[in-house]
Amino acid sequence: MSEPRPIDVLLAKYSESHLNHTNEIIHFVCVPAIVFSLLGLIWSLQPMAALGVVLLSLAYYVRLSIPFAAGMLVMSLVMLGVLSVLPPPTILPLSIAIFVLAWIGQFIGHKIEGKKPSFFDDVRFLLIGPLFVLSFLYRKLKLAY
Numbered sequence: 001m002s003e004p005r006p007i008d009v010l011l012a013k014y015s016e017s018h019l020n021h022t023n024e025i026i027h028f029v030c031v032p033a034i035v036f037s038l039l040g041l042i043w044s045l046q047p048m049a050a051l052g053v054v055l056l057s058l059a060y061y062v063r064l065s066i067p068f069a070a071g072m073l074v075m076s077l078v079m080l081g082v083l084s085v086l087p088p089p090t091i092l093p094l095s096i097a098i099f100v101l102a103w104i105g106q107f108i109g110h111k112i113e114g115k116k117p118s119f120f121d122d123v124r125f126l127l128i129g130p131l132f133v134l135s136f137l138y139r140k141l142k143l144a145y
Helices: 006-015 021-045 047-064 066-085 088-113 125-140
Strands: none
Touching: 006 047, 006 125, 021 047, 021 066, 021 088, 021 125, 047 066, 047 125, 066 125
């Protein structure tokens, strides 16, 4: 019997504090919103820095799963594309508002769940959250990851 892949271990551990359906739905909305707002915060300082963060995260995702890295590449390109067409003065205040609201949503979800967020135990789970959301889409589309 072979060892489970690191991505499977990380998703299983992340899933332990995301079993409540309401919390999952909140995550489906709030996790991508947090990613977008974080990229927006960085973009407002320097657009190339936002691209750099995307490339660094993709390097990590490639080590975990090529299909997930491809999905995150598409998602990141869409988000960076949206940021590139927004009026520059709106990006920072919009990103701050989304960031705050999405994190409030996340903590409400975990209150409903009755479990603390996974990243309190391991900061890597901040990068696994988007893959958790993608995993539902991949399973629905019957895509291997």
